[in-house]
Amino acid sequence: MTTPPDTVAVDSADDKLDIGVFKIAGVVVLGAIMSILDVTVVTVAIPTFQHDFDTTYAIAAWSMTGYTLALATVIPLTGWAADRFGTKRLYMMALTFFVLGSVLCSTAWNIESLIGFRVLQGLGGGMLMPLGMTIMTHAAGPTRIGRVMAVLGIPMLLGPIAGPILGGWLIESFSWHWIFLINLPIGVIALILAFIVFPRDNPEPSQTFDFLGMLLASPGLAAFLYGVSSIPGEGTVKSAKVLIPAIIGLALLIGFVFHALRTEHPLIELRLFKNKSLRFAVMTMTLFAMAFFGSGLLLPSYLQQVRGESTLAAGLLIAPQGLGAMLTMPIAGRLVDKIGPGKIVLTGITVMSVGMAFLTQVKADTPYALLCGVLLVMGLGMGCTMMPTMTAAIQTLTHSEVARGSTLMNIVNQTAGSIGTATISVVLTTLLNRGATLGGKGVPVPPGAPDPSLANAAIGSRYNGQLAHLPRNLLDEGFDLAARAFAHTFVVALCILVATLIPAFFLPRAKSVVPAAADAPAVVH
Incomplete structure (x- = not known):
């Protein structure tokens, strides 16, 4: 060159x-x-x-x-x-x-x-x-x-x-x-x-521009990363919002690998x-x-x-x-x-x-x-x-x-x-x-409402006024569990x-x- x-x-x-x-x-x-x-x-x-x-x-x-x-x-x-x-x-x-x-x-x-x-x-x-x-x-x-x-x-x-x-x-x-x-x-x-x-x-x-490679690699990478980045919000890899784009993206990327190895x-x-x-x-x-x-x-x-x-x-x-x-x-x-x-x-x-x-x-x-x-x-x-x-x-x-x-x-x-x-x-x-919950510690939880863990309740007390009024000993225990x-x-x-x-x-x-x-x-x- x-x-x-x-x-x-x-x-x-x-x-x-x-x-x-x-x-x-x-x-x-x-x-x-x-x-x-x-x-x-x-x-x-x-x-x-x-x-x-x-x-x-x-x-x-x-x-x-x-x-x-x-x-x-x-x-x-x-x-x-x-x-x-x-x-x-x-x-x-x-x-x-x-x-x-x-x-x-x-x-x-x-x-x-x-x-x-x-x-x-x-x-x-x-x-x-x-x-x-x-x-x-x-x-x-x-x-x-x-x-x-x-x-x-x-x-x-x-x-x-x-x-x-x-x-x-x-x-x-x-x-x-x-x-x-x-x-x-x-x-x-x-x-x-x-x-x-x-x-x-x-x-x-x-x-020459690899047009097929672009159609496989760019959307494949974007779809895969979208699926992966959705995991924290969904809380599980089993969600359709995670699996569908991740699988489609992975399939496109695998297709690109086969294509790339056969293309000049x-x-x-x-x-x-x-x-x-x-x-x-x-x-x-x-x-x-x-x-x-x-x-x-x-x-x-x-x-x-x-x-x-x-x-x-x-x-x-x-x-x-x-x-x-x-x-x-x-x-x-x-x-x-x-x-x-x-x-x-x-x-x-x-x-x-x-x-x-x-x-x-x-x-x-x-x-x-x-x-x-x-x-x-x-x-x-x-x-x-x-x-x-x-x-x-x-x-x-x-x-x-x-x-x-x-x-x-x-x-x-x-x-x-x-x-x-x-x-x-x-x-x-x-x-x-995981771990102890508010209900398990004797704190009343409304019927049908989720029973949060002590760790999540303690973290939530930073932003939620109701949770901030929980007994101090429960909050301290919750922060210890969160740190763990x-x-x-x-x-x-x-x-x-x-x-x-x-x-x-x-x-x-x-x-x-x-x-x-x-x-x-x-x-x-």
Whole structure:
């Protein structure tokens, strides 16, 4: 493949990060942090949407679901579109769609219009992360990719933590419109900088578009994720709302696998799994994403439901996790470029597992100082895990394979995260429903009304005035039972995290070998 005109071939002896790479990384992070924050920032606004638009919680939650499904629909198209139109043009187009969707969301006049505009926003946002990975990989080359991927890891790790904090502050200080309007100035700046900083495109639109693959992969992934994301709301996997879309989606995805292996240029290049490094990186990322996103659901819920903290306070208490990750990510990135990702990822998972083991003993009165210390330790491990694993998948790919590899890893991350969140939600809900009930403790329950568990009654007392007047000893017992349910659910997340050590053991433990010069990644100087 021809090297872009404003780049030069990789020189393995010259692996120092220069100002050009840092400029590209900065622009990519600007776009990535907006799209990732928007997944979580809307979470805290759902009750506000419910009130302002006079709708139910289930319908208001579609402002999140619609965005997520749009992401899932467009991600599979990114690899082909990047080859066809060029990464710079496609990135700017995706950013434009995202900013336009954000502005339209701020003008929504009812819940239906908001959901529609969120879908438009997601169509742009879904491409930003895989395109950002591709652009940065091309700019850095395999000998420097660990360090620049560490930069890209900042929004990926901080998004789930910073989103609720930012959303809560904007809604409390201004209005819900500003959780979308804040993207306008940032997006415009990112667009201008992308036009100036990103290298010129040199697309090679020789491959035909895999239309059948699109009809199988995009709706298949969206339907499967819709079914999986419906599990927490339904409380069971046996619901038709879960089973029907999940089975249809799975059938379409299986059909795509058979199609992709027989097609010369499939929409998603599954033959990349022949690459041993990518294969084990995908397995590692699958398990890690399940544990990371699943446990990420537990922490704010525990702080708000069991400890009674506000959304803003809960976000601030979780902040040490992000701080720990920021401390180790640059170090891990540099070490990955020198000794390979294998040892770094194993160390990171081990450190995270030690921290999560403490969370399996969490109680209703666990000191916040201890919790923050544990989260700091987990953050130190996180910084050594997610992006080094991404690096392991990408660094051995050739220039022409990077866009498809980035797309594949983002699909894995999105799918595994949804499965992990749904799994942890079902486990937690099941455990909260167990144990003593109000009726069993002698509290009168109206005929025909459900008899809630003490744990659910205690949590409900945070929001329900009648439940708040229950005897103090019953509420204390209920909060203890609720904390125990969270602790036992952390055990499930810990088991998934420990299992991640198995595929991580096979990740490369040496400095990557630069691909042949004829197809080597381009490096910006």
